[in-house]
Every structure is written in structure tokens, then in C-alpha cells.
Amino acid sequence: MATQRIGIIMNGVTGRMGTNQHLVRSIVAIRSQGGIALPGGDTLMPDPILVGRSEHKLRTLTEAYGIERWSTDLDACLADAEDTIYFDAQTTTRRAEAIRAAIQAGKHIYCEKPIATDTATALELAQMADRAGVKHGVVQDKLFLPGLLKLKRVIDSGFFGRILSVRGEFGYWVFEGDWQTAQRPSWNYRKEEGGGIIVDMVCHWQYVLSNLFGRITGVSCLGTTHIPERVDEQGQSYASTADDAAYSTFEIENGIIAHFNSSWAVRVYRDELLSIQVDGTHGSAVAGLRECKVQSRVNTPRAIWNPDVPNPINFRENWMDVPDNGTFENGFKAQWELFLRHVALDEPFRWNLYEGAKGVQLAELALQSWAERRWLDIPQLAGSREA
Known part of the structure; x- marks a missing residue:
């Protein structure tokens, strides 16, 4: 039985949602439970590096939660082949540029929603990830x-x-x-x-x-x-x-x-x-x-x-x-575990960037509906696929 390390570049986790849900209640919680049990008795252990613009905030988080690595240099992090996943919880306007760079660096992509500020960019990111052959997913916590x-x-x-x-x-x-x-x-x-x-x-x-x-x-x-x-x-x-x-x-x-x-x-x-x-x-x-x-x-x-x-x-x-009839994990943590298993074991994960693009499309059409004060049909996204 061995421990398999999986390196994760976590960008934007100094914000409220990134800290509380993705870092503390997901990645730190997974590490605290001893990792994710794999078939055959091995364990998958996430090893995050926290990335952001504030050195003070990053130091504070790493010291508080026992994280060993942090950086203010995203390009250097993306150049490290030992970290195979890029996660983005930045503000929406900064997300697409960082995801493009991560895909070009060969990283698997997991990110918060909305994945972009417009439908065309969201679909471009999904198709770009497919062409690069990297796995990709979007947070759909609810x-x-x-x-x-x-x-x-x-x-x-x-x-x-x-x-x-x-x-x-x-x-x-x-x-x-x-x-x-x-x-x-x-x-x-x-x-x-x-x-x-x-x-x-x-x-x-x-x-x-x-x-x-x-x-x-x-x-x-x-x-x-x-x-x-x-x-x-x-x-x-x-x-x-x-x-x-x-x-x-x-x-x-x-x-x-x-x-x-x-x-x-x-x-x-x-x-x-x-x-x-x-x-x-x-x-x-x-x-x-x-x-x-x-x-x-x-x-x-x-x-x-x-x-x-x-x-x-x-x-x-x-x-x-309706009775519980089971134990419920934190929703963010549950989806994180599924995505990590998807990367490590190639298990199915259907909440990909195309699903994220559908969310951007609906929001964009909702804004258009408001502006034009009328009903709008929702076309199927060209080039989208089922996971």
C-alpha cells in the first residue's frame, strides 16, 4: 500500500469562498482524513500550492492549515511538471486568461463558475482543453x-x-x-x-x-x-x-x-x-x-x-x-474527491467545462432577456459534448 501524491495549483483561494469551501472544507479536510482511498489499498493525497497576489494572505493560510507551499508567481507554478491540476477560484474576469495558460502548460483544469464572462470564451476553453487532451471540470456544488x-x-x-x-x-x-x-x-x-x-x-x-x-x-x-x-x-x-x-x-x-x-x-x-x-x-x-x-x-x-x-x-x-438514510459530505469536498479520482483513475466525471459553458450561456441569455424584455430560446451549444 502506497501513498500517491497529486499536486494541485490552487489560484484564488485567499477569497471567502476559496478559503472556506475549497481549501479548508475540501482539500485540508481530505488531507486530514488521510487522503482518498484507492482500489488495491493505495491512498491519493492532494499536495496543494497556494497561488495569489498577496504574500501576506498566502503565508497566513499556509501557516494556519499546515500547507507547505505558496507562490505569487503563477507562471512558475504552471511550469512545474510535478503539479498536474490547476484550480481557479479567482474573480470571473481573471479566470479565462489563467485557464488558457494552464491548458497550454498541460494541466488538468478544475474551476469555479462562471468559467468565463461570455459564452464564446467559455466554449473556447472547453474545446481548447479537449484538444490538449487534459481532463476538465467545473464546480457544481449545489x-x-x-x-x-x-x-x-x-x-x-x-x-x-x-x-x-x-x-x-x-x-x-x-x-x-x-x-x-x-x-x-x-x-x-x-x-x-x-x-x-x-x-x-x-x-x-x-x-x-x-x-x-x-x-x-x-x-x-x-x-x-x-x-x-x-x-x-x-x-x-x-x-x-x-x-x-x-x-x-x-x-x-x-x-x-x-x-x-x-x-x-x-x-x-x-x-x-x-x-x-x-x-x-x-x-x-x-x-x-x-x-x-x-x-x-x-x-x-x-x-x-x-x-x-x-x-x-x-x-x-x-x-x-425525507430521511437522511446516509451520511452527507460537504458538497464541495464530495465533488473535489470525484474530480481527483477522475484525474488519478480516469473514473467518469460529467460536470466538465461544457457544462460550465451552458451556465454562462443561460446567464448571458437571461441578461439579454432582461435588456430586451422578451422570452428567448436556449439553443444547444455548438461543439458541446456529453462527458
């Missing part, structure tokens, strides 16, 4: 959430009968930064820096809907900037040039209608920050980040609209929990 894994189990069981519609509510109040510090970085609210909730969240809804329900064929989207001025990390006021809320409707190829409200300017009155309700002829389900509840046809109460008397029904009483 597919690995306990609540959505339970929902997938319910779908696969046939519980719903014919699925009719999907309703999604996502968001929370992000403080403006004046009297309380904002929970999100200021670039999220600057269109010129790749910000905006449509660019950020519609990519998520693309892979959630297509993986659970089918290919999206049409979109209508209305975006807005509810909070026109915010305060940045330096305490300076700035104009919000990007959308902070989006109200989107999607048509799915099998007749399902899906509507998602996404907002960073909404106060939460639901069980979780994400709530997805699925209604079918034989039953319904409500799934969040961790929980999933169902109501079957025989448990559906007879609701009657009568505003003149108090409502006699406690509607929540007729819903049942």
Missing part, C-alpha cells in the same frame, strides 16, 4: 447538497407522477456596508468587475434544473438593482452598477415550468436560504440546503379559499421529512 440529493432520490422514485412546476426562492439581506459590514465582497455589485446576481446565480440554476428535471429550452428574466449605493471594504460609498435581484422563469423540454427568485435584498421568512418546491400530479416536495419534505396526493388537504373566516388548516402538518 447538486451535492443533502436537500437536493434527497430531492433527486424522490424524483427517481417516481413519487411525483408527472412533474408540473418548480418554484425556487433564494437569497438573504446583504447589509449595505454602512451600519453593518456586508457579507459579500463589493465587486459582486460592480458589473465592470464581473458582479451581478444573474451572472452568479443563474449558472447555478442551469445545472440544478438540467440535472434534476431536463434541458432548459427557454428563459424570461427581469433583473434589477434594489440597493443603488453601498459601502465597500474601505468604508467608501460606491454606486451599485450590477443587479442584486433577478426574477426568472425557465421552460424545460418536458413541459415543466420553473420560476426562481434570487435576491441579495430580501429578508428570509422560510426554513433555509434556498427553498425549491416541486409540484407533481401525485405529490409535491420542498427541498432546502439540508432538508426535504414531501406531501403525497392522499395527504393533500382540501384547501378552500375563504378570506372571511380563520384558516382551519395547519398546512405544514401534512408534510413528511
